Amino acid sequence: AQSVTQPDIHITVSEGASLELRCNYSYGATPYLFWYVQSPGQGLQLLLKYFSGDTLVQGIKGFEAEFKRSQSSFNLRKPSVHWSDAAEYFCAASSGGYNKLIFGAGTRLAVHP
């Protein structure tokens, strides 16, 4: 069955530190991959997406993600975290552009000053 796994439920980092959020997928073929951020009172916002091509994807707010086929992973990274990055982050995948999204369980990021 298709699935998306985010192994880390909760992560705490200090402001200015680097960040990596893990995401693994289980699909028959390489899916379309997405990272979303959810802040309280706001809708999910797309940070970045990967369909094909360059495996290092740049997104908004200074985030990037790297697709690794051999590891079935699509980890999200940021070199220096800001307090405003504290939020819930969801990795999602779909088997095709117009197919439904399957979300991971989410990782809650806390940022210490």
Place this chain on the structure above:
Amino acid sequence: GAVVSQHPSWVICKSGTSVKIECRSLDFQATTMFWYRQFPKQSLMLMATSNEGSKATYEQGVEKDKFLINHASLTLSTLTVTSAHPEDSSFYICSARGTSDYSYEQYFGPGTRLTVT
């Protein structure tokens, strides 16, 4: 651009009553709208997919007679929770995909928190 709104943002209703949640695409036409349910500290689970003018397609395990979805126009979809019970209390989120959007992106609303007492 690509803004999706939901109304109401939160609602409390008594057990046995029905409640309607609206999802609107404010600045684009949405061919397809999706309804998700999110339990506290959990992920989003797709409930149903609706295409404008067609019947919604429900995910396995979702009661279509309980969660009525109407997508009558390219800018509005509604979710009606009929005969609500406390176990229906949850955070309901809609998303929309545009008619000419080739990026496959879904734009999400801010969600509606439903509490059934």
